[in-house]
Amino acid sequence: MSTTTGAHTPDGGEGPLVGRSVARREDPRLLTGRGRFVDDIALPGMLHAQFVRSTVANGELTSVDLDAVRKVPGVIAAFTAEDLDLGDITAQLDRPPEEFVPTAMPVLARDRVRYVGEPIAVVVARDAYAAEDGLEAAKIGYAVRPPVTCEADALADGAELVHAQAPRNTLVDVALFATEGIDEIFASADCVVHVETRTGRQNALPLETRGAVAHWDDREEQLVLQTCTQVPHQVRTVASRCLRLDERAVRVIVPDMGGGFGQKCVVGREEIATAAAALRLGRPVKWIEDRKDALTASFLAREQHYDVRAAFDAEGRILGLDADVVCDMGAYSCYPFTAGIEPLMAAAEMPGVYTVPAYRVRGRAVTTNKAPTAPYRGVSRPQYVMVVERLFERAARELGLDPVETRRRNLITDFPYTGVNGITYDPGSYLESLNLCEQTLRDEGWYERQAHATAAGRHLGIGYSCFSERTGYGSTAFAQRKMEVVPGFDISEVRMDTSGAVTVTTGTMSHGQSHETTLAQIVADALGLDLAKVRIHQGDTDRVTYGWGTFASRSVTVGGSAVRLAAGKLGEKLRRLAAARWDIPWEDTTLGRGRVHRHDDPAATLTYTELADTAYLKAHLLPKDMEPGLTATASFDVFNDGTFSNATHGVVVELHEGTGQVEILRYVCVEDCGVAINPRVVEGQCRGGIAQGIAGALFEQVTYDAQGEPSATSFMDYKVPTAQEIPDVTVQHLETPCAFSETGAKGAGEGGTIGAPAAVLNAVNDALRPTGVELDHTPVTPETVHRALRRTLERT
Missing domain, CATH: 3.90.1170.50 (Aldehyde oxidase/xanthine dehydrogenase, a/b hammerhead)
Known part of the structure; x- marks a missing residue:
């Protein structure tokens, strides 16, 4: 039975707010220069x-x-x-x-x-x-x-020690999984492919x-x-x-x-x-x-080295994955996540969207004389997704199969699915997103254009990446990493004043994700309240009971669920108060349009202001078992493996012989983040993440000289893509609601960044196919592409 009959939107419309692209409430303040930054x-x-x-x-x-x-x-x-x-x-x-x-x-x-x-x-x-x-x-x-400036220096025999207590400059060395008999699986496989890849050190680069x-x-x-x-x-x-x-x-x-992105x-x-x-x-x-x-000198990220093998049968079905992951974490562990943040993420989640039956992985964090590493949007997932997607591309070519079809044969389709990594995946649309993404590019004629371009001597490539984004990490998931500080839950308070307006606290922290809008939509729906009557408060340790902040796409999944539960409790108190006035069971009431309604008499209503007047100013009229005021508090935690958003990215690129420039002609993202609280906000998250993923694939990298001096000290040296290099992105939505979040929402913050490097790199390699050259490292520079097109680059 529904407990609300509708909410009001700023444009005067009625009906549920969740699922609607209402205008961002932050924008008037921020766009007119009335924002207040540090x-x-x-x-x-x-x-x-x-x-x-x-x-x-x-x-x-x-x-x-x-x-x-x-x-x-x-x-x-x-x-x-x-x-x-x-x-x-x-x-x-x-x-x-x-x-x-x-x-x-x-x-x-x-x-x-x-x-x-x-x-x-x-x-x-x-x-x-x-x-x-x-x-x-x-x-x-x-x-x-002597400085230690790279992984090879750090792990060399007799190396200078960055920290005397860390032998071989290793801060983390964990083997999480090792399926029994995996060596025999590789020995008997029809096809074994190998990818070794390195990704460049990056800066998250928030505007502020x-x-x-x-x-x-x-x-x-x-x-x-x-x-x-x-x-x-x-x-x-x-x-x-x-x-x-x-x-x-x-x-x-x-x-x-003005942005954070994990830094x-x-x-x-x-x-x-x-x-x-x-x-x-x-x-x-x-x-x-x-x-x-x-x-x-700020926190950096992403410098990782993967050495991975995959075994396949003759039909292109994956049999096993064997990985060695080394992450250069710089000089110190970051608080609270430690230097384990990147290797543990990669090791735990590398199998991703595929039914991998056997898995072995070693994850290491080495320390070097560089600025420390912090999480950056996606945390290792852009890297390991790129590796796994390269393995599927390489296996398909060696077996003479279509790479997209090879993916189809291996995608998880039966849910819930417990992987070889011990993680249980909730329902998603892995196959559906791949099919829709491929069909979109086919319907637009890109495969025909590629054939015509190849015949004309041009270099067009089409690339895909399939991936999931684990979101809604709760205390249980973080505890599996054995963190001393275990994030997870969120707490929210919803308080109504005598005017019927609502103030909501949340332990999440917006830095561009539109929390003032999306969380208000959730509360307004739960209470049947005008959106303008809801105010979100965050980022104040004296006003917010406790919170873990914003990272890992947790805000709507965990924080939004806490907000929804607290609003529900307040709504129940309003209904109980009205029912006491009418002397009827509270279950025979409904919230909507700023009022409590009677089921048996639609004309009978009590406004929230009338009820608040009683709750605060006439407490002697309250039922004996009801406390004065209109306040409710709730917490939410996730006691399973979390929920998984998923997506497929499809990219078309052209490589230019004269310059080695990689031009992105088309970008399609088919994403499924469960219930999209505000689809326009979700699309903004996708596009922003994709821009950062493209930056890592083609442009951004911090390098160091032999003395440990960083090369990029300004935007003259650190190559940040502009709007000219970032294409228009089409975002298409699928919806597989989360079964355990209070709103059905899954996270949407990191997916764009996760999928972009793999899709772009696969498209570049597809365009390079006639040369016989394959690239596995990022960023892919114009110099590298130019040499590859001239067929002078040795196979990597």
Whole structure:
């Protein structure tokens, strides 16, 4: 029996809001310049901070002389690690020493530096310009040691150790699966294919760089830290520990945020040091990361090496997968996910959408003298999906089969399906999405155009990728990684005031995903309320009971479910209150249009404002078993393996002989994220993710010289695609509702990024087929394509 009869939309329409592309409520504020970001914050007496950073990749600190810094006009203070005496940031896994080695990350380097850009001291000045001037006066002495700049150096016999406690520079070394008899399966297979691939180190590149403003509130006896983070409660925990304060004495507030993509879902050192400087000086302190530091010294991602074999029978059915994964995680483990975030993700989920009967994998995280690695949209899935999709392409060619048909023969179609990796997949549309994507390109005539282009000497290629996106990770799923800090649940409070308007808190944290719109749609539907009457509050550790923030496409699946449950509880209280007034069972009432309705008398209604008037202002009229006020709280967690969104991407590219340029002519995405709360928002997530996936496939990479100096210090060096390089993307929706989320929604945040590199690379290789050259590494550069087209590149 439905408990709501309809909701009102801003355009005056009626009916369910979930599933409708209502206008984003954030847009008027953000598009008219009324957004409030960290750098917009100006407090009386505010000072500005910047960081003295290491200029060498590996070395002992022999001296840190800030005397000249303190004499620079405008500089108020300068602090070293010894001056601030802060606790370290240490992320832990509950694994034995042979599987995991923790690395304490000091807020400011003390005795040793481990990458170019590591913060050594903080300079505080009257304005940002004086702070920069102060940096130049710092005198830092180093005893330089040979840097470890790549995986080969890290694992070499007798290698320099980035951390003395980590033998062979290995922080994580885990073999999660090893099917009995897998060697015999490979020995007897009709076809065994091998792919070795490397992916370039990337920067998540949020439009807004990191930043923080900190001050001490004397009245509340509380440090207030305003920062652009995806995980405010985690920042509060670490800040309180490093500063040796009770958590109650730290309040973290997140204003509007211009992107995060995972780079901001870990705790950074600079916001802690900024807070410490504010405490020491008794004045507000602001730090804004400049773009050079953001490119070179912020958290990076993606540098991975896969060495994978797959066994197939003569009909193209996969028999086994054998993988070795090595991830270069930089100098430290990130908090709270640790250096295990990438190798554990790859090892656990590599079989993906295919029915792989036998599996063996080893996952390692090595440490090098580079900036640390944090999660970045997709976390290893863009890489392992690319590897698996390359294996299917290669097997199909060796067996003389069509690559798309080979995929069809191996896709999971019977659900629920428990894979060889021990993960149970809920229902999805894996086969349907592949069929629709291929049919779309065929109906548009791309296969005929490819044949004509080939006959004319042009190089057109068509590529696909099939994948799933595990979302709705709950406490159970994260506990399987043996994290000391186990994310998962979310808590929401829904509170109605005397005007009938509703305030909703959520532990998730929007940085562009439209939470103010989508979560409001869920609440408005649940209460039969005008959308304009719902206000979402997030990103304030004093207003939000607790939350794990936003990452891993969890916001609508987990956070939205908590919001829906809390709204449902409030709706029940409204119905019980109205039923008491009418002296009827509360089950004989319905919510809708801002009122409680009687089933037996449609003309009889009580408005929410009338009920709120009783709940708050006339509490003596309440039933004896009902508390005053209209507030409800609910939590939601996932106690299974989560839910799986899925998609197929189809790409058409043309390779240009003269320049080696890869031009994307067509991009089709068929996605299934369950119930799309707001289809336009989902499409925006798909398109943004695809743009980042294309960037990794064709453009972006941070490289280092032999001394560990990063090559990309500006956008002159770090090749970011523009709108000219990103094609129009067609997004088509399928819908397989999640069976256990409160809304039927699955996550949609990372899928675009996951599928793009594989589809683009497969399309490039399809265009290169006449040359006999295959490419397996990304980014695919114009130089590489140019050489391949001239048939001078050796087979990789």
